[in-house]
Amino acid sequence: MYGGRAIDNFDRRILSTYMDEYLGDFIFDTFQPFHFYVNEEVDYKIPELGPRDNYVEEIENLPLANTPEVFGLHTNAEIGYYTQAAKDMWTNMVDLQPQTGGSSTGISRDDYISNIASDIQKKLPAIFELDKLKKKYGVEISPTTVVLLQELERFNKLISVMGKTLAELQRALKGEVGMSNVLDEVSRSLFNGQIPAVWRKLAPDTLKSLGNWMMHFQGRFDQYTTWVNEAEPPVMWLSGLHIPESYLTALVQATCRKNGWPLDRSTLYTNVTKFATAGDVTETAHQGCFVSGLYLEGAAWDMENSCLIRQPPKVLLQPLPILKVIPIEAHRLKLQNTFKTPVYTTSQRRNAMGIGLVFEADLATSEHSSHWVLQGVCLILNSD
Known part of the structure; x- marks a missing residue:
């Protein structure tokens, strides 16, 4: 759910499930008391009817922090939450670090970025020749082949933009051309091990770091190559x-x-x-x-x-x-x-x-x- 609003069927399913599981006439059943959650340490239930002090005592006995099980979640949900919080913290700290000086390897920042850019340039494949492929498949093509051609068109655009920005960045680091806002963002992303925004816009949505994303990029190229040269992957x-x-x-x-x-x-x-x-x-x-x-x-x-x-x-x-x-x-x-x-x-x-x-x-x-x-x-x- 986003902003407290249900925007699709899965949001509605969550709301309906909570209503069915936690809210209903059964919570007032005196013959079979309903426990929202109970274990050896705590019991979430509706207090029995009585004076005000009974309710205050029940509230004070509740723990200050709730475990994921109270909401029906697995204990791993808490691990995932804190892991994501740590990732966000480190991402913000990386963004706040000085953008001048040398790297941890002892070389200058510009040399470090240049080495990464050169390494990525060497891994960039040639673009797929779509005109030849369209002639190869002819007019009567299957729906999945149409998808292949569309995928290759997008992948070619990504390869072209990556090659162009990396080449311009290398020239900018040497002082041959000015450092534009786009190139500055690319250099900062490469230095921080992140995917440049200009590449991210042309690639599938991902949360990967730059190194893992390049492995994913190579895997995509291998699958497209197999699909083009042999047949649709089984x-x-x-x-x-x-x-x-x-x-x-x-x-x-x-x-x-x-x-x-x-x-x-x-x-x-x-x-x-x-x-x-x-x-x-x-x-x-x-x-x-x-x-x-x-x-x-x-x-x-x-x-x-x-x-x-x-x-x-x-x-x-x-x-x-x-x-x-x-x-x-x-x-x-x-x-x-x-x-x-x-x-x-x-x-x-x-x-x-x-x-x-x-x-x-x-x-x-x-x-x-x-x-x-x-x-x-x-x-x-x-x-x-």
Whole structure:
């Protein structure tokens, strides 16, 4: 929820779950007292009817700090909160550090930035030749091929901007050209190990540092290269796509064309496979696709029983096994004992406009769905 307002169905689901689980006539049942939360140390309940001192005593007995379990969350939620707070603090401290002088390696700041820029320049691949690819695929192309061409166009633009800004930055550091505001921001980001804003605008949303982002960048290039030179990957690394939801939409379109289904009456459902990694996949998806690169937050996955289970302590994220995404006609979809799980791009989930939500996955569960709603379960495409 953003600003105290419900902006999508998942916000409404959270509010409805809290209302159903914590508010209702059952809290006034005298035969079966309702405990909001109880353990060996504290008992959250409505005090019995009596004088004012009874209520004051109950209030004074409550702890000053509440644990995550009081709100239905896992204890890991507190670890995640403090971890994020520490990251924010360090980010602010890095931004406040002096931007002059030398680095920790003993070389000057300009030389340090120049070395990083040169290293990144060496790793930049050549842009994809879209004109040749369009001639290769011809006029009758599949919806997923259209997505590929759109992805390559965006990736080419990112490569071009990265190469241009790095080359200009090198010249500016040598004094050949003036240091513009854009180049100054790029140099500061490279020095701090962050992604420059001018690059970030052309790349998928991420919270990664510069080093991890470059590994992600190389992984995206490898997947695009395989897709262009060989065939569509049998297991799609979804977080390697700029707009992953467009690929899923293309899957539905392709299946509707093949089977003659009406597009507006078709949808997707998912099934978690027994394959732990992409290399374990030994079959082809005749309809739909296999998807890798998803991380489960707020819960864990039981490989043996193929269902959601509670998180182990101190494990905030768990890689989800290979997910199979299957297009189907909406009226044929009958799911039981599943939890509708939102899939987000990053651990920040989504902003006030709902941007960041990719799709909804169906995960098997033996628990009531309200349990996982209160645990804040979701899937994310990128680990921090």
